[in-house]
Amino acid sequence: MAEAQSGYYVPHGSHWPIIGSVGLSSGVIGAAGYLQGMDWGVYVMAIGIAITLYMVFGWFGTVIRESVAGYYNDKVDLSFRWGMIWFIFSEVMFFAAFFGALFYARVLSVPWLSGEDPLTSRYIWDGIMLNWPTAGPGNAALEFEPMGAWPLPTINTLILLTSGLTITIAHHALKAAERVKLVVFMWATVLLGLVFLSFQAYEYYEAYAHLNLTLGTGIYGSTFFMLTGFHGMHVMLGTIMLIVITLRCMAGHFSADNHFGFEAVAWYWHFVDVVWLGLYVFVYII
Amino acid sequence: MTATTHEVGHHDEPTGFTRWLFTTNHKDIGTLYLLFSLTMFFVGGAMAMVIRAELFQPGLQVVDPYFFNQMTTMHALVMIFGAVMPAFVGLANWMIPLMVGGPDMALPRMNNWSFWILPFAFAILLSTLFMPGGAPAGGWTLYPPLVLQMGTAFPFVIFAIHLMGISSIMGAINVIATIFNMRAPTMTLMKMPLFVWTWLITAYLLIAVMPVLAGAVTMLLTDQYFGTSFFNAAGGGDPVMFQHIFWFFGHPEVYIMILPAFGIVSQIIPTFARKPLFGYASMVYATASIAFLSFIVWAHHMFTVGMPLAGELFFMYATMLIAVPTGVKVFNWVATMWRGAMTFETPMLFALAFVVLFTIGGFSGLMLAIAPADFQYHDTYFVVAHFHYVLVTGAVFAIIAGVYYWLPKWTGHMYSEALGKAHFWLSTIFVNVLFFPQHFLGLAGMPRRIPDYAVQFTDWNMISSIGGFGFGLSQLLFLYLIIQSIRGTRNATAQVWEGAKGLEWEVPSPAPHHTFDTPPVVK
Amino acid sequence: MRLSKRTVLMVGALAALLGGLVQPAFADYALNMPQGVTDTSRDIYGLHMTILWICVAIGIVVYGAMFYSIVKHRKSRGVQAAQFHHSTALEILWTVVPLVILVAMAIPATGVLVDMEDTSDAEMSVKVTGYQWKWHYEYVDEGVGFYSNLDADSQEARRLGASRKPQSVENYLLNVDNRLVLPTDTKVRLLITSNDVIHAWWVPDLGWKKDAIPGYVNATWTQINEPGVYRGQCAELCGRDHGYMPIVVEAKTPEDFKAWLAEQKGGAANTAGGDAGADAGQQTVGTDTETVEDQSDPAGETTARADTGAQGGGSDSAAGGMTKEALMSQGQQVYSARCVACHQADGQGMPPTFPALTGSAVVTGPVDDHLDMVINGSAGTAMQAFGPQLSDAEIAAVVTYQRNALGNDTGDVVQPSDVQAAR
Ligand code: HEA
Ligand code: HEA
């Protein structure tokens, strides 16, 4: 064991990845089948998701066991950090694609389609004028209301910002080995995440039920729901990760100077937070 | 100070099938990647043979036009995502830990996962050939609205691309973590072999653009099934928006397929010229500049879509600029050869052919970058000729060169030099017969992606097809030589090549399963 | 020794290939970009040749140095490898020199591009719309418009396993039933768009191509200097028959063009009673494709008239009913010209993208639904509205044909008057 702490830990084979591959691929095969109206689609998808979850818990379980057993030295820890940072960066780029779509539509395609560019609007769209937010020249008769920045999105902004604060306090508490404070602020963060999610669910309900704003509401509906939807999914994932990490805090897995799992989740949470600020500004306000 | 440790109680190596399924060893995973890539090269090549057979003469002889389009599309997807990219990741797996003196890749379990997603993703992709409505047939660029006319295959293709993206991102993260964290303490950044440098930069390109591709295909999916209007003008979207997002991925993607090739060639030429690489630092800076520029040139694929003039000018200038750092690389290679003491073993021959033929592809690229002229070149065989020069005689030749270069290190046996040279000459001659006439076809007005053509294009197409069959058959020799080296009898020395320098040549051949458990010292 | 022979071989092979580009002896093979017939195309040709030669010159320097080194600096000659590994001066030099060369290229390129994008002061406009897989041309403000399909001879020779050889077809795959006629020496603005997927309109002799994007209009212009017939093709993958949607532009002198246009307009008003409408456009294409003659064949009139919409039907229905045999034979012609690309010759289609017509619920169901599908198409799918493209007689014929052939046997006979009623 002493040897294990001094060296770079390289496991000898692991069955989790192949299980993960089977899980992911059956999940997507099921999803694709479902989208094409095949009867077996949902079931295969459900099995795939179940296998993937089994893999996630098994894999992380193994890692946690190894970590607690002290197999990981600082170098391994650093590898995990590099991994997490660049994983988050890749997520940022995923959102960038959708922000790009939003900017493109607002700055280029909608003006081209509407009165500003005489050719397209004159020859194809009967000269219809469009102003953001719009459902597009083919849906000119569609009545809908855009989602305002007030009140829910603004409250949600404050909630997420506060949760960034609480998790930082929890982190400091962890470093200062203040167990009670740590656990309290972790649960506070989880709670804020859950409140955010329920507010967003309510917002979606409002949109569909009262604003006539749906995924099909042209480019505005598309960008609105895809951006906030993917963000919401990340908040959900982040909240689950927070819960797991809080339970691990309570189980005493982390020490004041060795708690990469905690930090990874905190980074992720901050990332979710920052993306939201972008959304708040570009989707709701401007 | 750091000795590597392995799972307690499991000191014996796993054997049999599960060894490959569960392996976390960078060499095993590298081997898996390389074998997968070779398989896909043959699958994609077989599709290219269908294309060339149909184009042998005007009129339809072999396949229906719709199936032809499936072949074109699948050929490109299989070659790019199945053959070239995994080959580079395989080489990275094998060589980066050896080159930087690390015990393994930084995240060994994830390394296994990033490989083992690929066979599943490609099983899904290839299975679409047998679905109602066939495989994707809208070109590898997946432009909507055409791509939305795909049959049952549609969501399967999208998800297969997602899986490939996940695999690439994990592979790239692993490379970055390995390079930053697993180097021997004395291996400073500016001492790293160029292959490692080019891969580091490639890995950044990968994590920056693969998620964007995932986003683009996700939008296709929601446009098709969930009523969104990203690419539909009636809803305020724009089909051209897809092209912007796609090429924001797509252009860096083509450099993903060439930067590691630059790295391989920069390893091989100094070895066989017995002279240090000329301009090491400028090579590193040039690579970084190419990577940076690759993010701001994407719309050169779209000069004809009707962009505003300012956009066209910007993308034209930015694209032209890439010739400068690429030129620096070419000049540095030539300067490395200058006053060296060269020998011409198979890896060196392929590397030299790379320099010559890649440059031809670069020149035609530069011609394409001239926007007004691209209004004539675009979507003709001139473009096809351009990208096969940079991809086949560029990326693929570099991979082949790298395989010959490192094969003795992997297997411990030499391949037959005489047959290797035969493989080189056959490949080089046939590949030019295959692709050079396509320049003429394009200039004379033959569009790409057509199964049938006007009769004045017959002669060059016949020549090109003959070159294609010849090139394809020559690759069987490559296969034979690989098998020969695996089975071989003539043992290789640790250094293998007289002029070879670097850590990977200090370990025995074949490289033991675990290397550098204690970090080496780099001079 | 052996090596140097190889080197010679390699250099030789490359030289031969490069030589191909400039050898006039190869003149039969089309090798280079056409110079074209517009100022733009000539500017582009000039740019193309300039860059080509610059690249060749750089290539000679780079390859020259490389091959010199390969020949002279080889171990077998007993040389000792030098050990230098950088030279800041040299590296700066070969960064700056290419940069200068690039600037020298960019300047003329910018000029040409700015000129190409300037669509102002056009004297007339033509709207070009891409369809899977044909073009539609509309002379804006003139009330003249028509579809342009691949010609019948090419149609026949292009089939998988066709007995007719492509070599026997004049301008195989580069010929159409109705040409786009343009005046020379006139700045013509082209407004390019699409009805379904992305296409691209390209005639090499005019010097550019432009994508046809559904829902958007792209403007470009041309000014043709010489009368003549210029051929091109769709240049953006647009599905199965992307290789089969050629473009033929016929440039006439402004006077001839005016005469042609007047005739088109007159023709549209005059065809009443004429049975020309019964001929599918493909069947009547002239074989004198290279002559720059007045093109007043009936096909042009038919489609021009059909295009103007509802009033097009009058003539045929006035005839008061056609026999089933006549409908079936004409229906087969229309079907094989217009429908097979998607629904296949045997009516099996390519499900799920293109449905089978054999046993289809629409084809074997109520006639009204069938007519509605053919006349109005199905929004959001490749099934386009054929109402504006075909005459009443043609639609009646093809619907009758579908209902009584391709494995269907409903016995229904649909008359042109039914079609007119359904419009
Ligand atoms: C490995 C892949 C690879 C590489 C490296 C490149 C390199 C380059 N490519 Fe290429 N390209 C592709 C793969 C690649 N390309 C593919 C796959 C497509 C088609 C995709 C599709 O549509 O399906 C494409 C298409 C493509 C287009 C679009 C054409 C069209 O569709 O109309 C353009 C236009 O600008 C272009 C330009 C360039 C340029 C300027 C370079 C430059 O990087 C080249 C730089 C190199 C040199 C110039 C040579 C060496 C330099 C010197 C010796 C110095 C001195 C030289 C001068 C000063 C001239 N490429
Ligand atoms: C890395 C990428 C890569 C590679 C390696 C290749 C390799 C080859 N490509 Fe590919 N190609 C693309 C990427 C690549 N291509 C892309 C991106 C496109 C654009 C697609 C699009 O338009 O969407 C394209 C399109 C494309 C076209 C144009 C199709 C069209 O526009 O309709 C053609 C036509 O000649 C072609 C030919 C070939 C040939 C002959 C090879 C050869 O080099 C292949 C040689 C290999 C083998 C043949 C396999 C090994 C041998 C055997 C299997 C033994 C049996 C042999 C025989 C029976 C002879 N390719």
Ligand code: CUA
């Ligand atoms: Cu229309 Cu290609």
Ligand SMILES: [Cu+2]
């Ligand atoms: Cu590019």
